[in-house]
Amino acid sequence: MDAEPPSAIVVGAGAGGIATAARLAKAGYKVTVVEKNSFVGGRCSLVHHGDYRFDQGPSLLLMPEVFYQTFKDLGTSPEDENLRLLKCEPNYRIWFSDHDYFEASTDICKMKPQIERYEGKDGLQNFFRFMKESGQHYDLSMDHVLSKDFPNLLAMLRPQLLWSLPSLHPFESMWSRIKRHFKSDKLRRAFTFASMYLGMNPFEAPGTYSLLQYTELAHGILYPEGGFVKVLEGLANIGRRLGVEYRLDTEVASIIAPDSKAEGIRLTSGEELFADVVIINADLVYAYNNLLPPNSYSRSLTKRPASCSSISFFWSFDRIIPELQVHNVFLAEEYKESFDAIFHRHQLPEEPSFYVNVPSRIDPTAAPKGKDAVVVLVPVGHLTDDPLNPQDWDHLIKHAREVVLKTIESRTGASNLADNLIQESIETPLSWKVKFNLDRGAILGLSHSFFNVLSFRPKIRHFGIQGLYFKGP
Template identity: 60%
Template sequence: MGEKEKQKTAIVVGAGVGGVATAARLAKAGFRVTVIEKNAFTGGRCSIIHYDDYRFDQGPSLLLLPGLFREAFADLGTSLSAEGVELLKCEPNYNLWFSDGESFELSTDVARMKTEVEKWEGKDGFERYLGFLQEAHRHYEISVTHVLRKNFTSLLSMARPSFLRHLFPLHPFESIYSRASKYFWTERLRRVFTFGSMYMGMSPFDAPGTYSLLQYTELAEGIWYPRGGFHKVVEALVKVGERLGVSYRLSTTVSSIELDSSLKRATGVRLSDGESLTADVVIVNADLVYAYNNLLPPSSRATALQKRPASCSSISFYWAMNRKIPELTTHNVFLADDYRESFDDIFKKQLIPQQPSFYVNVPSRIDSTAAPEGTDAIVVLVPVGHLLDKQEGKGVDLHSKQDWDMMVTKARQTVFSTIEARTGARNLEQALVKEIRNTPQSWKEVFNLDKGAILGLSHSFFNVLSFRPSTKHPSIDRLHFVGASTHPGTGVPICLAGSKITSEQVLQDFGTAKPWESSTGRQAKIVRPIDQIQALPLLSNIHIAMLAILLCLVAAFYGIDGLEGLGEGIWR
């Protein structure tokens, strides 16, 4: 078989969501793919923790942007349902609990939202809420089309006219909080519609206004949960990949990425046991900062990446309860009274706030398979600062002592007392059968996350688009990246979108066709005349000027009263 006829080979380092999706895509394009994963399980942070008959989602516990999930499976010639993934709609989306005994219920139900918003913002509040949704809708549609489906390989990529004309409508230079403040006039609702910035590990006072798209997708498309746990999505992608020939090597650690003699081209990987594996291309799904600093030769770029702002970390508790806690819904958020100060404690001091905000998920409320009958499985996520090191720069209080044992104890006590005080639940600690937990140290050790930052690099303006680390190494050929810290960013659906960007970049390098463009398996929709979209044409400036002149002539001829009479005659 000639050189051109040989099957191309690829190695994917890491079996997170981005890694398994990229592996399946390349396999569909004809590559022989091997995935190397240090842990004994796939999914990375998107994995499952088991205790007896209790099941906990280790990381993500709600599915957003469902269209990106459907697209990923359609590109692979299948669907979520065909792979046995059943999505359950969470209704309401969240219950938000305040210290004054009040709560707010976020929902996709417009009538319910009208009642909730008007309760605090008055009759005009609902109209302003619809204005907020309209803006967030634009952020969503523009971002999906011009950011999540496009690569930004250089600063010139941001100068594309198709993107540049949308830059200011995305409000990247304003914060989520400042944008929300234009629509919501009470502090309570400003908090209700901005806490979601924590999905990206950012303060709502720093996160670009663009990311109100997250609130939009929740309110317009809903929050979903895969029956059996979020890892069901990963399992399905793994199975699809295996059918296409992907080979998985779990409990296998990569010690370095192999380069040719010129150090300009990736040729494979070396494992911790000394074994060397060769491939035509290497795709890294490990934490990007870790990869640059531990799998590649030392470089100024690797050092610079360590100095970039990182997202927060978390203290996460996984609680097996011996009874149900009916006061809690599927998704619950408890907001601190000192809202801004709590974020400053996390992002400026890298500590746990004096009064932390936190998120509580009860998967057994939506999916009974998560816990034995009559009991609940509970996951608690308390955002905290990431691990400090000597490279931390300005804006961080290096004199703050990170006493993690103290912070874990404080987080645990605060969560129990706050839930009981705000919801009326009683004796939670006495109902606890088993506690498992993750801290910044365990996030770092188990998943190689730099500083234990659970969402990778920050998403501030100078850490996104062309400023975010590229999906391809700038000086080493045949070395690509996919995952939270590379473009387009963090979060399961965003990493799925990133897998398509990275896969297509690899295929372009090899001159290989994209199989999902020619065989999506979708039947063309028949558009009947009655269903044709026929937008009314907008008046041009010339038409407007002509209309104005015509009205002036009519007014001069009939007089003002005559003009009004003419109008009445027309409407009769």
């Protein structure tokens, strides 16, 4: 008689949970995924206004080799799963406060005259030096950091990692490194704002993270036709073919772990599900403080530095706004001050930098013909309970909306945006916290500063409960 296959429960159908479930199923596990929401994808899901479609979270697919490798490991490819990845060209249009703009591109012929306009005749060589350094950050991080586990402090003493550390510049900020390559303040800004992908301040984020600019400029930016969630739906479908069961609208109340051994989960309905291993893909701080018995360690996690949050607008327009590209970045005049407001005072800057995505510019299915779907992401501080630093979200939302509309119009020449705006949805730190159980409404979890990553980050394997794991802490 054949033995029963090992079983696993995955809590959360976000990107990490879906990929983990498929990998476990391919390895022979009987896998059940439980998800509190009615959809897969987590923050990579969609928002709809009738025939308008918006990406709720990420709208740029970076580091494509990672995605392709995931599909390859599962015996397939994005193409085989009917995923169509569209290349964005240019990558962005970056707007400055004086109405000037810079277009980042993988096409060096387009970059050369722009860089030389700011940097002079030696500008292109400066750019090549930056690409060499940021490419080194990318390659070394892929080899010695992103593909490795760091279960204890000794793991940081691996010879190859120690040898690589000086070249990764983890103890210098992105801003300080970029100053070595560019003399123009505009290019320094253009090549550092991507730290916000990690919810970090470029004046404090480790220089290592220039790898983000490298992958954009070397590999390009892709957009999945139909929205970012199509990638995750593809992975979920692979999992289903391998036997993964998805239970949506199923909220977890606690982890069942008698005698320090994970045996399953208890749902808010009272139902209990049992398995040999449990993998949590929920927000780590939330999981420790709500799904497990609270203790001093779980409480300490709530005091660790967290990433920022966002006020995100989802706007349906009754016309096309030709002045906007697929990806647009509007940078504040008071660049450093804007980050201080977010990360030190946990507020919305008076003049924020912000990102505008127009999915209908590259994928016509995102909006009705002759109309545009627009997503605006305004970085803002995460939730605090500091009585000396109150956060009036109604006021902050109103201010953000007014500043965004005014800034887009003044810098691009677009007009009457408010008159052509026919429907709006909004996400704030408060709604991020409720919808996705995000601690402090921080959209990217705990900070990725040096002393909060590698062996300093909470571990993948629970330190005291056998058979309990965390995905992507």
